[in-house]
């Protein structure tokens with residue numbers, strides 16, 4: 001009898017890697033309800049909470065990133081990497097996956113490397129328009145590479161690439177939450193225009209500074225805000241907000257129900273993380289992008305410009321945000337025609353079936369392996 005499908009999914013560090021992973025897992029479960037899925041993440045990172053919250057088991061590796069500034073610290077990193085590879089080996093030996101999926105982030109390095117060495121077929125998913133270091137290293141052994149942008153042959157072998165787009169959590173798309181319900185859930189007023197401010201899964205310092213510098217103006221205006229600060233900036237933001245008494249604003253460190261936030265928003269201000277962008281495309285959200293300048297190879301600017309070139313988003317440089325961002329948002333939200341055009345144009349860039357296409361590819365690899373190995 002054919003054994004149950006067993007798949008390892010590995011990676012994480014930030015929402016941008018974790019949520020596509022969860023979405024791929026959901027699609028595999030939808031297509032093969034009795035499949036067993038095991039996540040492998042990095043100890044102490046966000047995935048160790050978010051993955052169990054999504055209903056999946058996860059094992060942690062003691063892995064961490066290389067310090068590009070202090071080379072001495074990297075001895076400890078190398079030691080942890082070796083330990084992680086050993087642990088990945090024993091996880092794979094015990095779980096016996098038929099395929100392994102890597103979504104980028106620290107843990108996917110040792111896990112997919114070991115899977116490859118042990119003969120398990122691997123698939124990697126690259127979210128950005130610029131390939132990450134881990135994925136570039138893993139690509140050599142990978143059987144398939146699922147990407148979200150054109151032109152990725154710069155980094156990967158052409159024959160392995162499939163343009164699938166980034167998988168988005170299923171609940172974000174398949175819901176019937178109305179604008180009013182969304183706004184109510186943040187205790188705001190549905191007769192007012194609403195701007196959603198998000199800084200990626202960790203929050204964005206510059207965007208937060210822009211909002212803090214404009215609280216007086218927000219108080220005097222007829223526009224309301226849902227503002228996600230990220231964990232490390234939350235306390236300061238809360239203190240600032242308190243100084244102004246009653247503000248048309250809901251502030252939080254992290255939004256658990258992005259479906260409500262998106263339903264509420266007439267306009268979004270955001271970093272240009274690849275996962276967030278895929279969500280804006282699917283939901284047709286008008287957005288002002290402020291790419292983070294602190295990411296590898298400035299890939300968020302590249303993500304953003306791919307949209308700006310198609311008149312599908314507005315764009316403000318991080319260095320100019322303090323002077324321009326809030327003005328631009330206030331102008332845009334008053335311009336119905338612009339909002340409509342942005343929404344129509346960004347929708348054209350959506351990949352609605354990304355997770356199920358990737359799940360089908362994972363199944364093909366796993367099935368070939370099962371047949372070849374008689375299990």
Ligand SMILES: CC(=O)N[C@H]1[C@@H](OP(=O)(O)OP(=O)(O)OC[C@H]2O[C@@H](n3ccc(=O)[nH]c3=O)[C@H](O)[C@@H]2O)O[C@H](CO)[C@@H](O)[C@@H]1O
Nearest residue numbers: 014015016019127200201228254255258273274275276295
């Ligand atoms: C600083 C950094 O390294 N950023 C990278 C990280 O971004 P980051 O982790 O911010 O990821 P994305 O912008 O891709 O996705 C953020 C995800 O978090 C969700 N969300 C966000 C805020 C919130 O309060 N609640 C919530 O659920 C969003 O709906 C989205 O699903 O991974 C992305 C994908 O590889 C990269 O493109 C980014 O450059």
